[in-house]
Amino acid sequence: MKYPLITLSGPTACGKTAVSVELAKLIDGEIISADSMQVYKYMDIGTAKVSREEMQGIRHYLIDELYPDEEFSIAVFQKMAKKALGEIYSRNKMPILVGGTGFYVNGLIYDNDFTPGEKNNSMRLELEKEAEEKGCGYVHDILRSLDPEYAETVHPNNIKRVIRAIEYIRDTGEKFSVYNAREKEREPAYNVRSFILNMDRERLYERIEKRIDNMIEDGLVDEVRFIMEKYPHEGLISMKGLGYKEIIGYLKGEYSLDEAIYILKRDTRHFARRQLTWFRHQSDGIWINTDDFDSPKAIASYIAEKTGDMKC
Secondary structure (H helix, E strand, C coil): CCCEEEEEECCCCCCHHHHHHHHHHHHCEEEEECCCCCCECCCCCCCCCCCHHHHCCCCEECCCCECCCCCCCHHHHHHHHHHHHHHHHHCCCEEEEECCCHHHHHHHHCCCCCCCCCCCHHHHHHHHHHHHHHCHHHHHHHHHHHCHHHHCCCCCCCHHHHHHHHHHHHHHCCCHHHHHHHHHCCCCCCEEEEEEEECCHHHHHHHHHHHHHHHHHHCHHHHHHHHHHHCCCCCCHHHHCCCCHHHHHHHCCCCCHHHHHHHHHHHHHHHHHHHHHHHHHHCCCEEEEHHHCCCHHHHHHHHHHHCCCCCC
């Protein structure tokens, strides 16, 4: 008998945090973050990290677990998430996996094997150095030469996934696209009920732009400056995420703050569009149009009804 697992996904700024907390209150659940950035300490504003007030007493996992100079990969996430699941099940609570990093969500659901390509630190460091010196497009071209099929599915700026795929290919001699196809044939490791939030595209873009304006007002520039001073190594993968690399460019004098904000808004809109595309092609979840509900609590009630037969 498989253990139960509820997943709540969707593009950035679609309201996952508020819905997940309301859902946890309704079904006696606890939340595991499937976000590749909120795991880092100090990186609060730029990641739209859930605050203590927003948590409303609901226990959250994989929030503020690592420092910005520590490695966080799909393999590390999987290990940490499994540990969190064990703790949640031991207390007879319902786990709710929440986040927009669909690659992480599916990696846990299907218990994919991410061990290959995670051990060769020297290769990874060399690829990271090339990305820093020659650009992400240069490293993406390396992947394209090794596995054009997989290269078409990953954006050049998603350097973590690009590098991991190159590592795997060089370590095993097998194309990453072949590995991916094989892993997709796996049965879910859990009794999963998945939900994906969505909303009118223009409304989503408005929410993204308002969120970024609020980030600037709340002190995003000072947050990035503080992390740069505390962790001066420029190769940190954590600082290549949306909201950080754009402000770093401004602080280095590469462009004005207005230009940095414009780039951040543009790239975040593009990111949300890619997230939606990924979920349409890679997830079997139930899609929920948030425009059809009047509050996060109403959405949570709908999900609670759909998962009422699930038991820990």
